[in-house]
Amino acid sequence: MSLIRRLPPVLRALLAQALAFTILVALARLGLRFTPLIWVLLQAVLAVFLSRWMDLGPRWVFMQAALPFLVRALWNAPIPGWVYLALFLGLALVFGGGLFTRVPLYHASQDAWEKLAGLLPAQPGLHFVDLGCGFGGPVAHLAKARPDGTFLGIEASPLTWLVAWLRCLPHANAHIRLGSLWRANLADVDVAYAFLSPVPMPGLWAKARREMKPGSRFISHSFEVPFETPHRVVPVAGRDGAKLLVFDL
Ligand SMILES: C[S@@+](CC[C@H](N)C(=O)[O-])C[C@H]1O[C@@H](n2cnc3c(N)ncnc32)[C@H](O)[C@@H]1O
Known part of the structure; x- marks a missing residue:
């Protein structure tokens, strides 16, 4: 059972x-x-x-x-059979990643993107990753705001990935990869950001602690890391209680 x-x-x-x-x-x-x-x-x-x-x-x-x-x-x-098949495929391509990882598709607000930009270290050449980048809003915004950095988004749902990839095409310093965030290597990352759900947070925190270098930063949009107190909490516009939880490693 x-x-x-x-x-x-x-x-x-x-x-x-x-x-x-x-x-x-x-x-x-x-x-x-x-x-x-x-x-x-x-x-x-x-x-x-x-x-x-x-x-x-x-x-x-x-x-x-x-x-x-x-x-x-x-x-x-x-209703012809192909309509159901097309609906199923469309939903699977947009939400498939989330169905199996128990992370739905929703988006950080523009206010969150701006506050995220304020949490990036000033050093040129910084590496940022959005783990589960959805339609790529934060990556596109940050890549434009910080042309001196490199911004990577990782997305598991193919159609969602395609939208993010197209959205980030105009930014040479933004890259969108199709795949699982669990396969990403965070060793070179200066800031890792995730807006997921409570389910993956313990595993994601363990991964960040294991792979990220000292002095790097892990930011969770709204979802707590169990038994860990963030170094900073930045309220953002969006759903009730939306906030950026900042952990310095
Ligand atoms: C809540 S959305 C966040 C979108 C974006 N990061 C933002 O802040 O607006 C979470 C995204 O993570 C994706 N996702 C969930 N599990 C994933 C996994 N294991 N690997 C890659 N992407 C994943 C979902 O498909 C969804 O698009």
């Missing part, structure tokens, strides 16, 4: 729906007959029950309950 609970929520949600469906198929094989609406209701109830058992949060449970009704409503709709 603990193995299932360690799966990303999206996989647990799919597993819950698949198990619920398997139970319904078994019931039908045993000769039970219901109206279509009752089957859909049963699927929803079983999926909710299994989702709770798999430790999925309230938002997931709500979606799990709604999904069978949505599928039923669209079942006979004259």
Whole structure:
């Protein structure tokens, strides 16, 4: 069971729906007959029950309950199959990285970009990395503000990476790499910045401590590093409580 609970929520949600469906198929094989609406209701109830058992949060449970009704409503709709495939591929290309790493796509505000610029050391030739750069807003802004530095963004979702890459094309000192932030080597980095979620913070902090050189800086947008007190906290515009947490290594 603990193995299932360690799966990303999206996989647990799919597993819950698949198990619920398997139970319904078994019931039908045993000769039970219901109206279509009752089957859909049963699927929803079983999926909710299994989702709770798999430790999925309230938002997931709500979606799990709604999904069978949505599928039923669209079942006979004259929508060609390729539309679903295109939707799925589009969503996977933009949000795929986040689904499996449990980091959604949202953006730092312009105010955060400006305050981030103020937290860069003055030394020329500095190396900055945005770990999970989204559409590349911070990298493009900083590369323009500091032509003397080198700015790298790393992004796992292909379509998101493409947007960031196009956005940073005009800046010769900005580079956007497609891949996992966990494979980046932070040894030469002067400032590493991340706006992710609470989930990767312990691992990311351990990576920063292991790889970053003394005198470098790690900045987390809004998400705390468990049991670590930042050296500075800079409030920024954005969601409630948005802030830059600055750790000097
Ligand atoms: C909240 S957005 C932050 C965007 C940008 N850094 C900013 O401050 O506006 C987080 C991004 O990290 C990406 N991401 C999540 N896990 C990742 C991983 N392991 N490697 C690379 N990118 C990742 C997501 O796809 C998403 O685009």
